[in-house]
Amino acid sequence: MKPVLIIDPGHGGKDPGGGSNQYWVEKDMNLSISLYQYQRYQQLGIPVAITRLKDVTLSPAERTKIVRDSGARYCHSNHINAGGGDGGEVIHSIYGGEDMAEEIAFELQHAGQNIRRIFTRTLPNDRARDFYYMNRDTGKVVTNIIEYGFADSRGDDIRKIKDHWQELAESVVKAFCSFCEFPYESIRTGITLKEYLRLPPEASTWRIYPLNATPVKGNEKGFLRPEKFGGLTYQILGMPQAHVYLIQTRDFGKVQIYGHPKTGATVLTK
Numbered sequence: 594m595k596p597v598l599i600i601d602p603g604h605g606g607k608d609p610g611g612g613s614n615q616y617w618v619e620k621d622m623n624l625s626i627s628l629y630q631y632q633r634y635q636q637l638g639i640p641v642a643i644t645r646l647k648d649v650t651l652s653p654a655e656r657t658k659i660v661r662d663s664g665a666r667y668c669h670s671n672h673i674n675a676g677g678g679d680g681g682e683v684i685h686s687i688y689g690g691e692d693m694a695e696e697i698a699f700e701l702q703h704a705g706q707n708i709r710r711i712f713t714r715t716l717p718n719d720r721a722r723d724f725y726y727m728n729r730d731t732g733k734v735v736t737n738i739i740e741y742g743f744a745d746s747r748g749d750d751i752r753k754i755k756d757h758w759q760e761l762a763e764s765v766v767k768a769f770c771s772f773c774e775f776p777y778e779s780i781r782t783g784i785t786l787k788e789y790l791r792l793p794p795e796a797s798t799w800r801i802y803p804l805n806a807t808p809v810k811g812n813e814k815g816f817l818r819p820e821k822f823g824g825l826t827y828q829i830l831g832m833p834q835a836h837v838y839l840i841q842t843r844d845f846g847k848v849q850i851y852g853h854p855k856t857g858a859t860v861l862t863k
C-alpha cells in the first residue's frame with residue numbers, strides 16, 4: 594500500500610546534526626522520535642514510510658529522492674534545533690503545508706512544549722524557492738520540518754526533550770491523525786511495555802463510560818464491581834485524557850474509565 598506519510602529522521606551517519614548536547618546527538622534523537630512515530634502509525638493502521646531506519650548517511654539528493662519516490666502525500670522531517678532559542682518550531686513550504694504546521698504546533702503545545710514560531714523561508718536570491726531543501730526538493734510531497742526544541746536552550750527544552758521526547762513525538766502523531774481525520778487512540782508511554790489499570794477490592798462499584806461521551810457522572814454506560822472479584826485488572830488500551838483510560842470489559846465492551854490515583858486506582862506495568 595502507498596504510504597500517506599513519510600517520516601524523515603534528520604541527519605544520520607557522518608552528519609550528526611547541530612542540535613546536539615551532552616545528553617544526546619541530534620541524529621540519534623531524531624531517529625528515536627521517528628522510530629517511535631513509525632511504530633505508532635503502524636499500530637494505528639496508517640500506511641507510513643521512513644527515509645532511514647538506522648544511523649546511515651543520506652545526502653540531500655538521496656533523502657529528497659526517497660521522499661519524492663515514496664508515493665506519500667506528506668513528509669515530516671524531525672529535527673532538534675540549536676542557536677540559543679527555546680521552544681518548538683514548525684517550518685512549511687511557501688507552496689503549502691501551513692495548516693499541517695499549525696496542527697502540529699497546536700498539539701506540541703498541548704504536550705507542554707511552547708511554540709517559538711511557525712514559518713516559511715525562501716532563498717535570499719530566489720524568492721520563488723524554499724530555503725530548506727526538504728521543502729524545496731521534495732516535489733509534490735507536502736513537507737514540514739519539525740524542530741522539537743533547542744539542544745542549547747536556556748529554558749526548559751533540554752529537560753523536555755531528554756525526559757519527554759516520547760510525548761512530543763506522540764503529539765505529532767495525534768496532530769497528523771486529526772489533520773487527516775484518521776482515528777487516533779493515544780497511549781500513555783513507550784511502545785513495548787504493557788500497562789494495566791488495577792481497581793482495588795475495597796471499591797464496591799466503579800463507573801464506566803461509553804467511548805464517545807465525556808466521562809462524568811450521568812454519562813455512565815454501567816458499573817464494574819471490583820469488590821466482587823477481589824479487585825479488577827484491565828490492560829490500558831489508550832488514554833484519551835489525563836487519568837482517563839480505555840479498557841476492554843467483558844460485559845460492556847470497550848469503555849472509558851476514570852482512574853485518578855486518589856480514587857485508589859493504580860497503574861501497573863507488566
Ligand SMILES: [Zn+2]
Binds near residue numbers: 619671673
Ligand atoms: Zn537538524
